Structure formats: structure tokens, C-alpha cells
Amino acid sequence: MKQYLYGASIGGIQKYIFKTNDLRSIVGASELVKSINEEIKLEEKNIIINAAGNIRLVFDENKLDELKNLVLTFPKRIMQKRFGIHIFQAIIEFDDKINFMSALQELEKALAIQQNKHQIPLDLTPFFVKIEPKSGRGMVIKDSKIVENHDKATLQKLEKYKEIYQEKNLEIPKNGKKKTAIIHADGNSIGTRIGSKIKSPEEYKKFSQNLEKATKEAFKSANKSTYSIREIILGGDDMSIICDANIALEFTRDFIVAFEKNTKKYLEEDITMCAGIAFCNHKFPFHYAINLAEQLCSFAKKNSKAIDKKSPPSSLMFYNTQNSSFDDYELQTIPQELCLQNNEEEIFLNFGPYFLTKQDEFSTIDDFLEVAKMLKTDASPRTRLRDYLTILGQNSYEAKEQLSRIKQILQLKNKFDIDEFEKRLKNLNAKLEFEAPFLMRNNAKFTPFHELISYISVIDEER
Numbered sequence: 001m002k003q004y005l006y007g008a009s010i011g012g013i014q015k016y017i018f019k020t021n022d023l024r025s026i027v028g029a030s031e032l033v034k035s036i037n038e039e040i041k042l043e044e045k046n047i048i049i050n051a052a053g054n055i056r057l058v059f060d061e062n063k064l065d066e067l068k069n070l071v072l073t074f075p076k077r078i079m080q081k082r083f084g085i086h087i088f089q090a091i092i093e094f095d096d097k098i099n100f101m102s103a104l105q106e107l108e109k110a111l112a113i114q115q116n117k118h119q120i121p122l123d124l125t126p127f128f129v130k131i132e133p134k135s136g137r138g139m140v141i142k143d144s145k146i147v148e149n150h151d152k153a154t155l156q157k158l159e160k161y162k163e164i165y166q167e168k169n170l171e172i173p174k175n176g177k178k179k180t181a182i183i184h185a186d187g188n189s190i191g192t193r194i195g196s197k198i199k200s201p202e203e204y205k206k207f208s209q210n211l212e213k214a215t216k217e218a219f220k221s222a223n224k225s226t227y228s229i230r231e232i233i234l235g236g237d238d239m240s241i242i243c244d245a246n247i248a249l250e251f252t253r254d255f256i257v258a259f260e261k262n263t264k265k266y267l268e269e270d271i272t273m274c275a276g277i278a279f280c281n282h283k284f285p286f287h288y289a290i291n292l293a294e295q296l297c298s299f300a301k302k303n304s305k306a307i308d309k310k311s312p313p314s315s316l317m318f319y320n321t322q323n324s325s326f327d328d329y330e331l332q333t334i335p336q337e338l339c340l341q342n343n344e345e346e347i348f349l350n351f352g353p354y355f356l357t358k359q360d361e362f363s364t365i366d367d368f369l370e371v372a373k374m375l376k377t378d379a380s381p382r383t384r385l386r387d388y389l390t391i392l393g394q395n396s397y398e399a400k401e402q403l404s405r406i407k408q409i410l411q412l413k414n415k416f417d418i419d420e421f422e423k424r425l426k427n428l429n430a431k432l433e434f435e436a437p438f439l440m441r442n443n444a445k446f447t448p449f450h451e452l453i454s455y456i457s458v459i460d461e462e463r
Contacts, residue, residue, distance in 0.1 A: 002061040002095050005201075006046075007107045008074065010036065010053035011086035011115055014240070014294070016153070017232055018286040019084065023170050025154055026242070026286070028161030030232045032082050035160075037235075039077065048201045049208040052235035056107070058201045067091070083153035088114040100200055173228045173244045174282040179458040181248035181318075182286065184293040185255065185275035187211075187237030188301065188312045193269060207267065211237055214262035214271075222254035237273070240290065245458045248277050249318065253365050256314045256356060270311065274300040274353075277318035279458045288326040292319065295329040300353040307359060315353040316365060320454045338450070340393035347392060347438070349450035361441045363428045363448070371424045372452055379415035381406050382456060385449050392447075403435045 010033070017029040037050050046057040059067040075087035090110035094103035150158070174180045190211070198204045215237055223229055228244035229251065237259075243251060256273045263271035276296025278289040296317040304312035319329065326333075338349040354365040375382045384406045392399035410418045418434065425432045428448060431439050439446045 002093060003201075004059045004061075004064070004067055005092045005094060005100075005103050005107050006055075006057040006059060006067060006070065007090050007092075007111050008055040009088045009111050009115065010078075011088055011119075012084065013053050013233065014290050015287060016082070016084045017240075018290050020154065021172070021283060021286050022154075023172050023230070023242075024161045024165075025157045026232065027165070027170060027230065028157035028159070029082075031160050031164055032157060033085075033233070036078055036082075040074075048205040049236075051208065051212050052233060052238045054236065056104075056204075081156065083151075083156060086119045090114055100204070101194075101198060104204070170230070172282045173230055173242055175244050175246045175458075176460045177245070177458065178282050179245035180280055180282040180284075180289075181243050181245045182278045182280065182289040182293045183239070183241050183243060183248060183252055183275060184290065184297050185239040185252065185259075185273055185316075186297055186301070187259070187263075188272045188274060188304065188314070189310070190237055190271065192310070193271065208236070210266040211263070214259060214266050215239065218255050218258035218262050221258040222251050224251075224254075237271075239275075240293070242286075245279050246460055248279070249316075249365060249369065249455070252277060252316050253356065256316070260314060260356075272304070272312055272314040274304055274312070274314060275316040276300060277316060279318060279320040279454075281322075284321065289321070292321055292326050292329060299329060303353050303362070304355075307362075313355050313357055313359060315355045315362070317350075317353040318451075318455070319350075320458050340389070342392065342394050342396055342399075344396045345445060348444055348446045349389075351439070351446050351448040351451050361439070367424070367428045368448075368452070368455075371421070371428055371448070372455055374417075374421050374424060375452055375456055376459075376461065377416070379413075381410060381416065382453055384409075386453055389447075389450055389453075400435065403437075407434060 013033055017026055017033065019025065019029070033053065036053070036055075040047065040050050040055055040057075046059055046063075047055075048058055049056040057070075071089055071091070075089065078087055079085055088111055090107055090113075092103045092107045092110065094100065172180055194204070194207055198207060212235060216234060219231070219234055219239060228247055230242045232242060233240040239255065252275045256275060259273050260271065263269055274297050276293040276299070278292040278296065280289045296319055300315040300317040301312065304315045307313055319333070334348070334350055340347045340349065351363070353362065354368050355362050356364065358364060374380060375385075384402075388399055388402045388406070391402050407418060410416050422434045425434060425437065425448075429439050432448070437447050437449055439448075
């Protein structure tokens, strides 16, 4: 018997949610995205996946009219309530002669093609229309009165926020230094792992449900500070949150550890995860920050897959952005901001990503935090190390002399345990020494001092 595999993907979710820095708008948008899942439950019996903006349904041949009606009405139903979101749809026909996973792969290809097609936004702004300054979209009229500073999409988001939270005033999670972290995490090689094992829609549905369960339970397990974390996207193997910068690294580590444990429990698979963490001022444009977090996650994945393509180890990467805008981490940020070029050599300051388990050429996040803990103390040489990096960008010999002087001063004052610090550097990587804090990787030279100092600069001193 013929069957039809229907797929719908929600495009522009991150851009839609993080259009402005108003937390009410962000939370309202997040809730509107979540509510898409509730609307699709009308077809509960057909669902094989319904999470994180990805919907996959199976229809029997005798339900073709239901499928046609869904294709015609679903995008309109969703997009009219959520201006700014786009729906991409595709259908693949299959039967007993066609493997279900082959049909699913064809569906993903068809959806990718649809996503490359331009869609005209519902709130297309004509000339001579007053523009909402935060979103750049045209303002709307409600009850015959101009709603100041609200375009249609923002109005919908704020109304959803008010519906759930009434007049409760939520604040962007931040620490004493007004620093916030945007975190994006994503599972590794999910498609590759399930391709050879899943043969039917029922098996795929069970896998998707268990993956969703593993992710949500991992978040609950890692979330020890409800008021410091704001969940934005959580579903499938994806997570995007805003949190207090103080807890970002530890939360991400704990979340990934719990995710690995839960996928082993519910899926009997060793599924790993990578994450990107963008540290920024709480007023920094969040659409730039989430873009940075996603690129950092991709950077971590790239390095993890270079170690083991079939089963990449879990890792995370972070960056403290201080620019007013952001474009490309690998092509612009690394060569322009994280590469020192003196008269002798190049030294890269992006020492990560950091892994959960020991890797030959990389460090663990736990060892990184142990070194950072020492540098946070009042007697630590972090200011001198910052000066050292400036000198390193000019002359390698003078920089080495600077480290020797720093070590001598620390030994004379005897207020900072330089021997313990060197021991922790060795734990970070066996090739690191205080007076030669470098690691060769892919014929390039890296030092951890910049990322250590950068991390300390965003977290509170008393922490």
C-alpha cells in the first residue's frame, strides 16, 4: 500500500525569536514556536516527529485528502499567528518496495531545496509606513489607535507573553558585570547513527520521542538555578538558552553529561553533543549572539569530527564578544582578533574547543576551570599575563623574558602558588609550561592564556 511522508520545517526560528533584546518579546516568540507543536497534535496518529521546528507525518493512501488539506491550510494557520516565521513543506511517496529511511532522506533533500526558495514576508513593508525602530518592520494599528513601537510580529509575541505570564516583569539573566551567555547545543551525527537501525515510521517515532525525553531531562538535571536560566528552544537534540554568564560553562558541561547519560539509557546509544557559548553584554544584540553561538557550536563539531568522524567526542567552545556586530567566527574573528603576528611567528589565541574527556591535542573543560579558578584569586598574575599577550604580539623573545620575570616576582612575593599553577597547566595539556605556554596543533601554535583571561573577565570576582 502506498504511503506519503510529509515534512514541514519552520524556517528562521532563531531570527524570529531573537529579533529584539526585549525579553518579553523573546519569551513570547519562544512560546509561540512551542505552541506549533500543540497545533500539529491534531494529527497525533500520523506523527513520527514533532520537535524543535521539525514536523514529520505519515499518511496512508486512503488519507490523501487529509494530507492535501494539511498542505493547503497548515502554513497559513501557523504563519498568520506568527508573522516572521516561514513554513517549508515537502511530500515523498513510498511503499513496501521503498525503504522508509531512503524516503526520509529524499524528504530532507526536498525540504532543503524548498528552504533555498525566497518567501515574501506577510508583513512586507510598503513605502510611507512608520517603522518600528527595534525590529525594522512596519507598525500596525490596533483598535483604531497606533500601537507605538509595535509591528505585527512583536505585538503577537507580547500578547503571547502576557497570556502566559500576565504582567510579570522578566529580566535578562545576567551577573554583576552585566554579562549574559547565549548557549546553543546540538547532538552529533544523529542522522548517521539512526540510518542503519531504523526501518519503519514506528521505530523512527519511538526514537524521536526518546531523544526528546533525553534532552528535556538533561536540561532539568543541569538547571540548578531557575532564575539564572531562560529556556528559549528545547527539543529534539537542540537547546538554545539565555543564562547568567557565571554559570554558563558549568551548566553546559552538566547538560552534555546528562544528555550522554540519558541517550545511553533511553536509546541505548552513545550519542554525544557539541555546544557554543557566546558571552556578551546584556544589551548586546541577541540576534548576533545566537549566530555566534551557533558558529561556535559548528566550530566545536568540526574539531570533534576531526578526532572521530563516526563518534565525535562531546565538546564546547566559547567566545567573549565585545564588538558592536558580528559576522564570521572562523573567517574573520580568528584571523583578525585571535591571531598574534610578531616578527617571528603566528600564535593563535583560540585554544579550544574544550572536551568532556581527555583528547591528545585538546583540553577538558574541567581542567580549564581548575586553571581559571587559580587565576581568579587576588594574588594571581592575570594582569601581567594580559600584558604578556600584548608583548607576544610584538616580539616572542621579549615575551618569554616577561614570563620569566613574572615567575621570579611570584616566587619572591610567595603569595601565589606558581608550582600549583604550573601543575594545573600541565593537566590542561602535558606540553604546556608557564614559560612556554604553547601547544602545536595542525602546524599552528596555540596558547590558552587569552581564553583563560577572557573567561575570568566575564564572571563575577566573588564567585
